[in-house]
Amino acid sequence: MPKVIKNVGCPYCGACCDDVEVTVSDDGKRVLEVKNVCAIGTQIFMHGGDHDGRIKLPRMRQPDGTMKDVSFKEAIDFTAKTLLKAKKPLMYGFGSTNCEGHAAAARVMERAGGCLDNCASICHGSSFLAIFDNGYPSCTLGEVKNRADVIVYWGSNPAHAHPRHMSRYAIFPRGFFTGKGHKSRTVIVIDPRFTDTGRVADYYLQVRQGHDYELFDAFRMVCHGHADDIPDVVANIPKETILEVAEVMKNARFCNFFYGMGLCHSDGRNHNIDIAISLTRDLNEFTKCTIMAMRGHYNITGPGAVWSWQFGFPYCLDLTKKTMVHMNPGETSSVDLAMRDEIDAFINIGTDAGAHFPIPAVQHLKKHPFITIDPSRNMASEISDLHVPVKICGVDDGGIVYRMDNVPIQYRKVVDAPAGVPSDEEFLDAVYERMVELEGEGFI
Structure with a gap:
């Protein structure tokens, strides 16, 4: 008789979904079915155990x-x-x-x-270098789910890299203080290319490739009261859009930045992460704000x-x-x-x-x-x-x-x-x- 095992952790991405249900054969050697898991996680489970195609000797x-x-x-x-x-x-x-x-x-x-x-x-080695210099004002994914009403994805595309991230932790789930799910949140996506993550965004900012640092700097200028000194266009983003998005961040109950390889591997690298952490600190003068790296494996x-x-x-x-x-x-x-x-x-x-x-x-x-x-x-x-x-x-x-x-x-x-x-x-x-x-x- 097949056996169903619940609350299993998924060995794919850094989201580590631990609500997976796995059905295994009665001899305990093969996975028959998996639920609550993305397509890539499914493949990993199905290739486990004692199946015919597995390498069994060095x-x-x-x-x-x-x-x-x-x-x-x-x-x-x-x-x-x-x-x-x-x-x-x-x-x-x-x-x-x-x-x-x-x-x-x-x-x-x-x-x-x-x-x-x-x-x-x-x-994410560049993240380590920035964190060594500037700290890491972060939180847990549970806090994001239950509290965050403004979500910023900067240089990351979880729709592909972390398939259940948005549905389990960030955008769609109903948390303790975010009882309406997606309707309780404002989603901001900042990326040089339009991604599938950008399709769910309330604000999509197509930043100029390699100019993320300039946009971070513009947001910091708003936080420090120097909005009038911002040029008409910064990193391909109009000034009025920068001011509007900055106000959304400042007026949030709880804002969280999720950043990915788009910041770590573009011009600036650890300096991009350094100023992202500084912006997070600046926003804490107005609201609660945290930051988190979108780790891959x-x-x-x-x-x-x-x-x-x-x-x-x-x-x-x-x-x-x-x-x-x-x-x-x-x-x-x-x-x-x-x-x-x-x-x-x-x-x-x-x-x-x-x-x-x-x-x-x-x-x-x-x-x-x-x-x-x-x-x-x-x-x-x-x-x-x-x-x-x-x-x-x-x-x-x-x-x-x-x-x-x-x-x-x-x-x-x-x-x-x-x-x-x-x-x-x-x-x-x-x-x-x-x-x-x-x-x-x-x-x-």
């Missing part, structure tokens, strides 16, 4: 270039020896890994004396939280000195290390560096041992020397994940993984133990 590249199935013991031994031989190994990714895996990875790389980085270095917030607790830094960690942890984005960030060809062993885990890194960076990394730890095939796994399949957190493995608002959520498994397939934590713990054994045997 694959190692042979001298003739083909991939051959090997045992997990061989994969553990190869990974441990690779890390011990390397002078400066790098482990990168962790967007789709639970926090237990993040802690295990930190232990491995600390012993290996290498570098440890997560997707933030090519994603469902647990990309996790490594920042775990490693900050362990080492004092959220990303771009240089552990080569072992006694002192060093972080300097631009020097110790993954792409920069790869572009300078400083890395002599690379582990791609819970992400796809083959798809996301610049081609020259991948070419440098491919000169040396290249390992991918991921449940599925991707561009990185297909150029790897070793591909290790692992469990999928939230489907056939449990663990702690951090939602985009830094709230930790306990995920749980709903089906059994194929026999013998380890979790990220189990595999990395085994690698650590093998490293200790090899060092005891005088391997290096």
